[in-house]
Amino acid sequence: MAYELPKEMQEKLKEVVGHYPDPMSAILPGLHMVMEHRGWVDGEACDHVAEVINVPPIHVYEAMTFYTYFPRKPVGKYNLQFCHNIACHLRGAQDLIAYLDEKHGIREGEVTVDGLFSLTKVECLGACGNAPMMLVRDKYHEDLTVEKLDELIENWKKEAGNGHK
Ligand code: FES
Known part of the structure; x- marks a missing residue:
């Protein structure tokens, strides 16, 4: 099954979108939520964040690959x-x-x-x-x-x- 944030985090992320004129501003908060939930980010997680905040997935991939802060494979606790x-x-x-x-x-x-x-x-x-x-x-x-x-x-x-x- 494809990766998804828990429902309550998805709702929180949708709320974040409403704080900004452009939904792209919610990309980093979305990636931080994935980090908080799972500790690492991959393409599936990017697709999911893109879907929740309704932006093209390429923009989420770009943010993920720009910052070394986001590990792209499982890491320790x-x-x-x-x-x-x-x-x-x-x-x-x-x-x-x-x-x-x-x-x-x-x-x-x-x-x-x-x-x-x-x-x-x-x-x-x-x-x-x-x-x-x-x-x-x-x-x-x-x-x-x-x-x-x-x-x-x-x-x-x-x-x-x-x-x-
Ligand atoms: S070189 Fe700047 S924090 Fe390590």
Whole structure:
């Protein structure tokens, strides 16, 4: 069955359309709803958003492919979007990314067997002054060290174990 947002989210998205003179303005809110619901976006999801807000699907595809924020295949519950751009690179991002693989088995392009973690390397997220950093579930984690990574991962494992969504 083709992907669809839950009915209540579809209704909310239709409401968003009404806030703007042009329904195209609801494309990003629609893609964010897919992220909130499923955590990743593909062509089926784009078609669905296009249908709900009544715009040509190509415009939704264009938005999806422009932003690295939208993963295009399944990711872990905690997708570590790790900046590897210049400031983060100079402050050790590559070493931390290697550490995540060695210590925690979290590596780029893969989802851990428990479904909790995945890693995507991304370009500058505008927090260079606190490099190295990563974005996880809409929250920035900055001035990262191996100790901070260990703590964050342990906390997320506990959170997931408590049935937190
Ligand atoms: S280079 Fe990493 S946040 Fe700018």
